Amino acid sequence: MKKNIILAISGASGVAYGKRLFDFLHETGHKIHLLVSKQGEQILQEEMDLTLDYFCKDGVTFYANHNLNAKIASGLFPCSGMVIVPASMGVIGRIASGISDDLVSRAADVTLKEKGKLVLVPRETPIHQIHLQNMLTLSSAGATILPASPGFYYRPQKLGDLVDFIVARILKTLDIEHDLLKPWEPRNKEG
Ligand SMILES: Cc1cc2nc3c(=O)[nH]c(=O)nc-3n(C[C@H](O)[C@H](O)[C@H](O)COP(=O)(O)O)c2cc1C
Numbered sequence: 001m002k003k004n005i006i007l008a009i010s011g012a013s014g015v016a017y018g019k020r021l022f023d024f025l026h027e028t029g030h031k032i033h034l035l036v037s038k039q040g041e042q043i044l045q046e047e048m049d050l051t052l053d054y055f056c057k058d059g060v061t062f063y064a065n066h067n068l069n070a071k072i073a074s075g076l077f078p079c080s081g082m083v084i085v086p087a088s089m090g091v092i093g094r095i096a097s098g099i100s101d102d103l104v105s106r107a108a109d110v111t112l113k114e115k116g117k118l119v120l121v122p123r124e125t126p127i128h129q130i131h132l133q134n135m136l137t138l139s140s141a142g143a144t145i146l147p148a149s150p151g152f153y154y155r156p157q158k159l160g161d162l163v164d165f166i167v168a169r170i171l172k173t174l175d176i177e178h179d180l181l182k183p184w185e186p187r188n189k190e191g
Pocket residue numbers: 009010011012013014037038039040043046087088089090091092123124
């Protein structure tokens with residue numbers, strides 16, 4: 001079944017994760033409601049030479065982050081889930097504090113209050129107590145904290161394999177079928 005997904009790219013490193021999720025959802029016909037923060041836009045340029053034009057595709061609705069009148073700011077918007085990938089510690093802090101002063105934080109706030117699926121993919125290192133407390137607050141409120149820390153037991157051969165590892169986990173959380181990662185089989189079957 002095709003889903004209605006809110007995808008936000010915030011200003012953390014690792015925008016490749018957001019782009020890969022966008023590409024997968026678009027290629028598989030899911031409806032994307034896209035948000036990119038001002039810093040997210042900067043980092044798309046910095047890390048991937050990408051501008052917002054890349055995301056102007058059929059089936060994609062783009063919202064300006066300052067537009068708090070958008071339909072995704074309402075609890076009545078029918079949505080299958082929201083993902084912030086990558087998620088900056090700034091946006092995590094704003095959501096954890098209930099500060100809904102832009103559309104990314106407002107849509108996340110609404111997703112939580114409506115008991116929807118909110119997936120946050122934080123990227124920062126090292127992290128301090130306030131970061132940890134904010135993530136605990138959000139986890140307690142029902143969000144899934146899915147750190148951008150790919151596993152190496154699949155023996156990744158290229159950068160894209162590491163990106164797919166994380167995107168596969170996001171898709172699983174959203175109950176979206178994919179073929180990005182096969183179920184893991186141990187090499188050493190003994191023990
Ligand atoms: C090149 C670059 C990389 C950054 N990477 C991170 C990061 O990985 N994690 C993070 O929390 N902040 C990172 N920042 C800082 C955020 O962009 C900054 O806190 C910003 O206010 C976040 O805005 P947003 O939450 O509205 O997107 C980075 C900034 C720059 C310029």
